[in-house]
Amino acid sequence: MVLALVLSVTDCKSSSKRDYFDTSFQCFAEPGWRDDSNFKKYIEKAWLPTRLLYAQDNLKIKRSNVVFAGDSLVHLFLPDLMAKEFPGQSVTNRGIGGDMTETLLTRMEEDILVLHPEKIVIEIGGNDFIQGKCLSLVQNNLLAIIQKIQSKNRNTKIFLIAVPPTRVKELNQIVPVFNLFLNQVARTTTNVEYIEVWDSMRKIDSPTLREELIRPNGDSLHFNEKGYEVWGKKLRPYLQK
Template sequence: MRNCLRKCLTGGIVLSAMLYAGISFAADAQNGPTPYPKDDKDWPGKGVIRKFGWMDDNRKWFWTQREKEQGAVVFVGDSLTGGWKDIGKAFPGMKVANRGIGGDVSRGVLFRFQEDVLDLSPRAIVITVGTNDLTAAGKTDDYASNIADILAMVEKKNPDLPVVLCTTPPSANPKAPVKLSERQALNAGIVKAAEGRKNVAICDLYAVMANADGTPKGEYFGEDKLHMVKAGYDKWTETIKPVFEKLGIK
């Protein structure tokens, strides 16, 4: 009887220790962002994949900011977003998180969307990506599919979560050429993605930053005719604020 009791007690202690260790391991298992897939077939979505070393560094930094940026309005995208260094000053009184990464494409945003955006329990989301899909000769149908997948993730998280989709602004960099017809098709797909969704609205950056022939208005862009200068970000702010008001984003 004593041996039986001793064995039962010992077994219970061992089991409890194993369970505790398992719980602790699970809690401590992830202390950084999920690494980018090494094999193309392991990426979610369709189309172009772009991966550069600084992307890992960016995501590791984002991870360190997760706690203090809970409940923010999250801007996510490529270098147009990432380069908005004083984004917080553009929206005084609003908690804002910048999740832009230079060189990113729609498939990259789809991959990191859960950890970099949704895990922040955002108040709202602003998505601006697509220029690099175009410069890498990505198919607009693949882009549209990736945006649809991103919006499906939002709907699963919270069907009422406000989302702003920004059209891709014009560019004219000879090292990163884009056919006007392709940009127009991609932007048309962005507008279509918002149709029938009460929580999704369009911020039409292309309309306010392009000349009649589709070239970029010089005052908004740097010498590379690709990245924005302060006047460009000021115009972006001016253009998106009425959209925020429409969606009740404060």
């Protein structure tokens, strides 16, 4: 499974490489992951095979009114959950576990835009920060994604979901800074909306994931079905317009 491979090759234990508040921290501005061999393994064994499945499916469905794009948090928004949260809507999932802003950018045309969606929902950025990517690089990639969508069709509605809290301290420190950027982009860009989920998914008095949203088996990065209910509640008013 894609998620299992991603978790097996992603180093989430080396906190100094992703702790943006560490005095010795140096952000990573190169393509891929800090561990290039594992990144190549991920691309070969997970990313490309998933894209092949999406290409085959795209040939069948041809169009979709709404397309979700992003990383494992999107990938795990399984079809039955999507059908439950968005009944009667043409919604297609094009998330890939492990995706970063740079890899999503490279596949936007073939995986997402080819379906001529009226609305695109994007959640991306967490894996960039796991790798300690430079914040400016992640921001510029996000802007490039929006530009690519709007160059195809300026009327496409884009919904940027806030990167949600996790149980990883270093991510919970930097992600709110990125979410502020997403919010500002939405406020200043036509046909872009920001969907705030951070506040709804965090503990009341702590910048970490609420207990009732935690997945079992020690998963510190993802949330359970109740978390997708939060997403559904937030998104339905926008997708039903």
